[in-house]
Amino acid sequence: MQRRTFLQAGLLATSFSIPGKYVLASHPPQTASAAGNDEPPLVVNAGIGGNNTVEMLARIEKDCLSHHPDLTVLMAGTNDMNSRKHVPLKDYEKNMRDMVKMITNTGSKVLLMTILPAYEPYLYTRHPKEFYDPEGYVVRRKAVNEVIAKIADDTGQALLDMGHVFERAGNVGKEKDSLIENELNSGKTDGVHPTPEGYRLMGVVVYDCIIQRQLPRKRIVCFGDSITHGGGGTEGHSYPAYLKKLLVP
DSSP states (O other): OOHHHHHHHHHHHTTTTOGGGTEEOSSOOOOOOOOOSSSOOEEEEEEOTTOOHHHHHHHHHHHTGGGOOSEEEEEOOTTTTSSSSOOOHHHHHHHHHHHHHHHHTTTOEEEEEOOOOOOHHHHHHHSOGGGGTTTOHHHHHHHHHHHHHHHHHHHTOEEEOHHHHHHHHSOOSSSTTOSBOOHHHHSSOOOSSBOHHHHHHHHHHHHHHHHHHTOOOSEEEEEESHHHHTTSTTTSSSHHHHHHHHHOO
16 A cells, blocks of 8 residues: 555545644644654664553663663553553652653654553453452553653653544444454454554554654654554554554655
């Protein structure tokens, strides 16, 4: 599929004629880095399945900063919410702020992304429902995403409300066209991870956000957990892979 067709299909599918609905920033757009013609843009998939923010902090030097990104796309929090890898909200916020500070201290811009919705009946086959008491999963996820938005605002970095995009366009549930994996579209009672089409949507939205916000795009590291890792690398089904398809001529 040609790049223009690939992009237009994604934009039409998600009603991106209202960018303010998913790109949130209270600061002026940043000037894009020099585009240079010597080499194509670099996109690194630095996602590792199961990681929470404690584990991401432990590997940030090796897996993120060592690539000298001019833009880091940061998405974390799905595992911090759960029972096995749970990180209390206050500690999660500190970890996220520490990562943003470490990244920006190198000169890289940060694009923060909110976490995706899950299909709750499947979620509770992975983690005890009682663990989310008394507030429940929905309120807990909302609190995490509010922290992400606050950090973006406090630090002057860009925010992409990817959770809102999936709420509007993802049809999260048991239908085959859900953009989150379920029994009909993947044979799994997953309810958390995007389908290939879900990853494609993410790649298109991240690309569109980078272009709209005039963010640097010469050296990009996508840093996160399994939602970032996807099928692995930048060739299979992952949002970094689809982002690369759009950025590289």
